[in-house]
Amino acid sequence: MFPKILVVEDDQSISDLISLHLKKNNFEYLVVHNGEDALSHLDTFMPDFVILDWMIPGLSGLEVLRRIRNKQEYKNLPILMLTAKNSEQDKIISFESGLDDYITKPFLPSELIARVKAILKRTSQSNQDQENLIFNEIKINTVQKKAYRGERRLNLGPTEFNILFFLLKNKQRVFSREQILNKIWPNQVNVELRTVDVHIRRLRKELNKNEEKDIIRTVRSAGYSLDFDE
Amino acid sequence: MFPKILVVEDDQSISDLISLHLKKNNFEYLVVHNGEDALSHLDTFMPDFVILDWMIPGLSGLEVLRRIRNKQEYKNLPILMLTAKNSEQDKIISFESGLDDYITKPFLPSELIARVKAILKRTSQSNQDQENLIFNEIKINTVQKKAYRGERRLNLGPTEFNILFFLLKNKQRVFSREQILNKIWPNQVNVELRTVDVHIRRLRKELNKNEEKDIIRTVRSAGYSLDFDE
């Protein structure tokens, strides 16, 4: 499960350059060419990072930035901005719209990648201990790849483990099948939405083995969430 | 013998907060209010850890950091820095003066403690006696190049010995075939990933000779770990 990066860049040659290097560094990515598309793909593509050009047709980069930050669930989504001229830098800094970093064009792809990696590392670190995740009875150790319900070790396949991990990281939040698919499966695999049901079923089976309380909540016409539904 | 922590912080309210939580977590600690005092107490207090504020009167936090690192005997002393603003983060990272971690103010005391513990755990592991490694029934003497399961001497080829050593050093942690290859084999040898399977197989064969419990855990789509898998 490699990080997913949303690239907002209208200039084909630049976006190609970025894609190339993202791919080389094992990132998954989606390129869109304007701000509207960026915003509309947020909920479905579920990026871990956004590379955003300042000068794009339609909504300006800054406007896109603001709108992303306005959504509660993307408050911590790391965003790096591409700016054309040096003179723009000051503006961007002063705006302080929660930009994580910026880089001026022309840039070295290697530097862009380095920054993306640095920011991802930094932010994932600050998102607390990533090694042990605990929510009520559910516990996951990511380096050991073990999951527990209470004392009971859960025997999960890779996909079920990943889904549990994802839901646990975002406990109590509801995700659509599409969002789950996009988070868990590699980019551009074509899998039926209903497949998620099956994996949820398998996950539930193992989670609630001994007539325990079901802690995966189905939200009709919305999706699933990990939740002790009181 | 609880770990000793040197706290370098001029702000009384913050240092009080830190002390409180350190005490609650069974750490021993000494609070000093400037860099000079910190340096002069190093040799006498013999801390296992330093919490260092970036903004302190007199010598800056960074300068203190440098001077600590300049002394051979404190090359591995873990240091965590407190920084005031987000904007300082980049500087700190880029300095790369051997900082182990940093945390921005305001911070949750619980997070500070969590990080201190995490770093201590990490570093104490690496500072351990590297000559004799023991995990449950498995024992390795690296100097003599001998490995045992209980009393039984294990007859291992060089590669199997190295893999066992590596897995033992990082017991319970899952490593991919690629990681194992990169750790065990010299750089840039081109060896099939599947070769690891074969060595794991031989290692297992010798480890579990007498129908003993298999202590190498296969994690599908992830790798292997040395683990008494309960």
Next chain:
DNA sequence: TTTTTACCTTACAGATTTATAAAAAAAGGG
């Protein structure tokens, strides 16, 4: 009540991943 929609459950075939064995290649020791 009936109809519609969304979700659950199950079975299965095909795909993927890992285990094992055996042979070929390489490395080391005398």
Next chain:
DNA sequence: CCCTTTTTTTATAAATCTGTAAGGTAAAAA
């Protein structure tokens, strides 16, 4: 240089996982 040990590759078997389809169930809408 020959012999032994070790390493690597390759092939096949075994284990496990995956996605889909089909039928059942539950909830909402008509």
